[in-house]
Structure formats: structure tokens, C-alpha cells
Amino acid sequence: MAELSDAGLVKLARKGNQDAFAELVELYKDKVFHLAYRMLNNRHESEDIVQETFLRVYKNWDKYDENQKFSTWMYRIATNLCIDRLRKRKPNFSLDAELNDQDGTADGYSLIPGDNRTPESEFLLSETQQIIHQAIAGLPAKYKTIMILRYLQELSLQEIGDILNMPVTTVKTRVHRGREFLRKRLEHKLF
Amino acid sequence: MECKQAASLMHDYLDNELPEEQALDLKSHLDRCVSCRTRLKELEQTDMLMFAAVKHSLPSASDDVLNQIMSNLPKKRRQQPWLGWVKRHPALTAAAMFLLVMLFSTLSIWKSDDQLVVKGADLDKVRIEGHTVIVPEGTAIAGDLTIENGNTEVYGEVEGNLTVIDGSLYQASTAKIAGDAKTIDQALDWIWYRITNTFTEVAYR
Numbered sequence: 282m283a284e285l286s287d288a289g290l291v292k293l294a295r296k297g298n299q300d301a302f303a304e305l306v307e308l309y310k311d312k313v314f315h316l317a318y319r320m321l322n323n324r325h326e327s328e329d330i331v332q333e334t335f336l337r338v339y340k341n342w343d344k345y346d347e348n349q350k351f352s353t354w355m356y357r358i359a360t361n362l363c364i365d366r367l368r369k370r371k372p373n374f375s376l377d378a379e380l381n382d383q384d385g386t387a388d389g390y391s392l393i394p395g396d397n398r399t400p401e402s403e404f405l406l407s408e409t410q411q412i413i414h415q416a417i418a419g420l421p422a423k424y425k426t427i428m429i430l431r432y433l434q435e436l437s438l439q440e441i442g443d444i445l446n447m448p449v450t451t452v453k454t455r456v457h458r459g460r461e462f463l464r465k466r467l468e469h470k471l472f
Numbered sequence: 473m474e475c476k477q478a479a480s481l482m483h484d485y486l487d488n489e490l491p492e493e494q495a496l497d498l499k500s501h502l503d504r505c506v507s508c509r510t511r512l513k514e515l516e517q518t519d520m521l522m523f524a525a526v527k528h529s530l531p532s533a534s535d536d537v538l539n540q541i542m543s544n545l546p547k548k549r550r551q552q553p554w555l556g557w558v559k560r561h562p563a564l565t566a567a568a569m570f571l572l573v574m575l576f577s578t579l580s581i582w583k584s585d586d587q588l589v590v591k592g593a594d595l596d597k598v599r600i601e602g603h604t605v606i607v608p609e610g611t612a613i614a615g616d617l618t619i620e621n622g623n624t625e626v627y628g629e630v631e632g633n634l635t636v637i638d639g640s641l642y643q644a645s646t647a648k649i650a651g652d653a654k655t656i657d658q659a660l661d662w663i664w665y666r667i668t669n670t671f672t673e674v675a676y677r
């Protein structure tokens with residue numbers, strides 16, 4: 282089964298082939314886990330997200346459009362689940378609230394404190410890595426998802442747009458602002 | 473170029489989306505502006521750190537996640553295999569349904585109808601005796617002739633096709649049939665006949 286492409290696996294899995302489905306889970310579980318971990322900073326919750334994501338994939342095969350990349354569809358399910366979790370944590374969390382969006386970082390998100398809960402494994406990391414993790418954790422939520430998809434999953438701006446249902450121009454602007462945000466956070470510590 | 477515009481171009485550059493012409497503009501600004509040079513360097517380092525460090529410092533999902541997922545999958549709904557087939561092959565299904573409907577309608581016709589039926593364009597010359605249809609010697613029937621539920625005896629000439637359904641066909645030595653002479657005695661032959669005829673009719677409509 283190793284030679285099968287994503288598309289081949291997806292076809293088999295959709296027909297109910299459990300081995301093919303297990304193979305897909307194997308291929309993507311860590312990516313989904315990392316995505317969730319970066320967004321939620323919590324191992325336990327992230328594993329829940331991995332499970333829930335694949336369960337939804339399995340239940341919703343009939344909603345999957347084969348012209349779409351499987352990974353795009355899967356990431357969309359995963360990010361939505363993460364965003365739901367974040368919403369439950371913070372009653373005011375809104376991904377789309379835009380205040381003063383024109384001039385950069387001064388939007389509703391900068392008012393929400395970043396989720397700075399330290400993950401339990403953080404003490405194993407080097408100081409540099411910790412600084413980077415904290416910088417990401419401190420990203421306003423609106424940029425966080427996008428930056429995680431960009432850096433962690435190395436997705437293109439177009440793919441990120443597809444996943445988040447956003448125009449590429451918006452993704453682009455947010456990547457730029459997110460990058461500036463991170464630069465400022467790292468500026469005095471690393472450069 | 474102002475620093476603000478240069479900053480915007482830097483990001484495009486980092487996204488690999490800066491056209492060459494603008495890249496040259498940016499470069500000439502950077503040659504003159506120290507603060508923008510520093511800024512680009514920092515942005516590049518940010519990118520590098522994010523791409524490299526982020527990934528290598530993340531924990532992995534526990535090894536048990538796969539098993540948990542697989543054991544939590546909903547039990548397969550016992551979907552009828554044909555239902556899945558139907559969903560995947562809508563066009564073939566339509567064709568199959570058509571044949572099925574045809575089959576039932578022709579079967580019911582077959583059962584309900586015992587009457588002698590003679591069809592043709594030129595029936596005046598045909599002699600009918602009880603359940604026997606006779607094409608007398610010396611007569612020529614123009615066109616096709618179809619007899620259902622009766623015996624057929626041909627002494628003369630049929631200029632088209634002769635089809636006998638559920639009955640016997642006797643051809644005398646004097647008989648001449650220009651087209652095909654067919655005897656259809658069984659339900660299945662009959663259905664096949666109806667289907668092929670229907671398709672030809674449809675095709676020529």
C-alpha cells in the first residue's frame with residue numbers, strides 16, 4: 282500500500298477500505314496533531330482534535346469533493362475544530378471580527394491576551410525554541426491559524442485560503458502582519 | 473521608494489511573489505536604507521526560525537492515537553451493496569431500471585394476452601382459420617407479417633420479415649420469405665425481441 286498516492290488511498294478509503302483509511306490516518310495524524318498543538322498548546326486536547334478530525338473525515342466522505350486536495354479538506358476540518366475549542370475557552374473569540382484592519386496590528390485580536398499556558402513539554406526545549414513557541418502562542422488568534430498553517434504545514438497562500446475559505450489577498454495580508462508580529466517579538470531576544 | 477512600500481515588497485519577496493522588476497527597486501532602496509536592510513534580515517531570520525525550529529521541537533501524537541481512531545469508527549452501516557453501486561453509477565442504473573421496467577411490462581403483456589394477433593401491412597390476402605393463419609399459395613404479402621398466439625402456415629410469399637410468437641410455423645415447399653423468418657416461443661425470446669425492437673424504435677424516432 283506504500284506506493285499508493287494520496288488520491289489512491291482516499292479512493293479506497295471512501296469505499297470503506299479500513300486499511301487504506303488507517304494508512305491515511307498514519308500519514309496525517311502528526312500533522313493534525315502539530316496543528317492542534319500549536320493552536321491549543323495542550324497535548325490532551327490536541328489528541329482529541331486528531332481523533333475528532335479523522336472521525337469526521339470518515340463520517341463525511343460523501344461530502345468530500347474529489348477535485349479538492351484531500352489534505353486541504355482535512356486541514357479545514359481540523360482548523361475548524363481547533364477554532365471551536367478556542368471559542369469555548371474565550372467567549373469573545375471571533376475569527377472574523379475586524380477592527381481597524383487597515384493599518385496593521387491594531388485590531389480586535391491585539392486586545393485579547395495570547396494563550397500563554399505553557400505546555401508540559403516546554404521545559405525540554407532549548408531557550409531559543411521556548412522563545413519561538415512563546416512568540417507563536419502570543420500571536421493574535423486571527424494570525425495564529427494562518428501562521429501555523431504556513432510555517433508548520435508549509436502550505437501555500439492559496440492552500441491556506443482554500444482551507445480557511447478566505448481570499449488569497451486576505452491570507453497574504455495576514456501572513457505579512459503575522460510575520461511582522463513575530464519579528465517584533467523575537468527582535469530583542471534573538472537578533 | 474518609501475520605507476513603508478519597501479516593507480510590503482519585502483514580504484512579497486519572502487512569499488516568493490515579488491516580480492523581478494520590483495525586486496530591483498527594492499534592492500536599490502535597501503542599498504541606501506540601513507533600517508530596511510536590518511528589517512529584511514530580521515524577517516528572513518524569523519521565517520527561517522519558524523520553518524526550522526517550530527517543527528523540530530514539537531511533540532508527537534501518542535502512538536495509540538491510530539488504534540483509538542480505528543476502534544472508535546462508527547460500525548459500518550449495513551448498506552446494501554447495490555445501493556452503493558447505484559450511487560456510483562447513476563447512468564448505468566438508469567439504463568438498468570429501464571430494462572427492468574421493460575421486463576416487467578412485457579412479462580405482464582405476455583401473461584395476460586392469449587388472443588390471436590396478426591400484424592402486417594397487407595392482411596387482406598391472409599386467411600385465418602381458428603388459431604391458424606394461412607398465407608395461401610400464389611399470394612404475395614407485401615411487407616412484414618407478425619403473428620402472436622397462433623400457428624402459421626405459409627404456402628405463398630412474404631415479401632418482408634415473418635415473425636411468429638408463441639406458435640408454430642409451417643413453411644410449405646412453395647413458401648418464399650424474403651426477410652427473416654423467426655419463431656419466438658419463449659418468454660425470454662419475446663422479451664429480447666421487445667427490447668431490441670424498442671431500442672430500434674427509439675433510435676429511429
Ligand SMILES: [Zn+2]
Nearest residue numbers: 475478505508
Ligand atoms: Zn527604508
